Amino acid sequence: MIVELLRKPKIINIGARNFHDSLIAQGADSVHVDWKPPAGGDQEMMKLLDKLDKL
């Protein structure tokens, strides 16, 4: 599987936008996730949501 990655990386960038911009500037295959803290950054609420997700 790593061999496939080394042949052709296809990237999902999550977080800092400028990394995505750099990838695009290099002609790489990249999409950007405009990440925001889940549950408004409330860690307890986040854990609850993750539990619900798994169900």
Added chain:
Amino acid sequence: MVTRSLVRKNEYRDSIFLMRISKQLEELEGVQRASAIMATDANKGLLEDAGMLTDEIKGASSNDLVIVVDAVSSERAGEAISSVGGILAEEARKRVEEAEVIYKTLDSAIGAEPESNLVLISVPGEFAAREAERALRAGKHVMIFSDGVPLEDEVRLKRLGREKGLLVMGPDCGTAIINGIGLGFANVVKRGPVGVVAASGTGAQEVTSLISAGPGISHVIGTGGRDLHDEVGGITMLMGLQSLADDPETKTIILISKPPSPEVAKRILKAASEVGKPTVVNFLGGDPKIIEEINLTPAVTLEDAAAKAIALQRGEKPKGVTFSADLNEVKNTAEKEHKRIGPNQRYIRGIYSGGTFSSEAMLIVRDLVGDVHSNVPLKPELKLKDSNKSKEHTFVDMGEDEFTAEIGKPHPMIYHELRQKRILQEASDPETAVILLDVVLGYGAHEDPVGALAPTLREAKKIAERERRYLPVVASVCGTPQDPQNLTAQEKWLRGAGVIVMPSNAQAARMAALIVTKGGVWNKMVG
């Protein structure tokens, strides 16, 4: 002085983008200080320390973007605050114009891009493990740029990755190059047969930039700084090594790390000796004997690692580098500088943006000149009591959290203000004999670092001159002529500011040692 603030409810932006806004605001006329940050509790604390926490910000939540400005008048402050709306609108307009699809969550991106195979994560550390686990469970390799991820999460993620045959690069992985594509902080390097597995991002940048002038680079797999700790056991370095062993493009391998725990070192060196490709090992500050014993090639510096890999690749006998230029020329350059320093100027002051560069330079200077004090010292007893105050030979790593946490100021490879202040401070100290610097180019780094540093360096030289001293400055620039900032141009501008520019971090440290000892260590060096 007037302080004004603005809260934009439920508007999240990443810290690098916000740093750019802060910088733009600080450049406006009449603005003293400005900060655009998310109103997390930690950031509010930092604003309070800086005397910039307004009542309005006190009431904001961690999902709110706040802008706070100190200006000479309320008009100037008001103008600065209202300019932010324009910057944000312009950013949004660009996205619409490019008709780019932007995903809101990792899951939606993975759903829409099933062919994707690598997720690059740079969300705040406390959230990074969560996103990494989602990526791994969906069968994607991950690179975690974020730091501040707990060690137990790293162990858990790497074990999960190993189980699924997926690479987990990081946390705190600054650099990777996969098939010519630079991820995070990376230089534009020539493609070629040398593959690197590195536990240090700047270490990988130095080695790959130097090799780019020779045979070139196949891949760089980053592991994050803790991979070779006992708890993690080198999972990513072992998987990275195996993948370079299997990769037909890679003919020569370099491993870079600080000295690992003995157990982990044994495992990695054993695996490396079974690969059957020439392998150079740079365990910075480690014992070269154990590496030689199993027929691998040890390297004492990053430059040494690059030079030896180039030699092995060409089928030549590997040998180390002290100075790459003509020795007489090096000696003359040092002499011209040290003739002009006074008897009270006795110490080297290293002001670094790259932690590995600082460590490497300390190892070299320690062996030539003696103990070096630091915020990240080689021995605990050499730790600075106050990182803002130098003592004798002092090297500071300004990429450490204690500096970058100041009002959310990002890394000194992107933001030079803190380094500029420190340079001027050292220039005012009559005991400073040499200022020693690193400059890092490439994707992710400042768009024109020398442009930002050169006026400060000229000012530093003037400060010394006014006090009838001469102040030598020595630097090296990590990068390639193909980088967006252009190595050749950056070096030329640095020389224009009166700086001695050396071709590697190690050579810059040696030059500084030569100047501070007034040539006294020459024989020891070139013997």
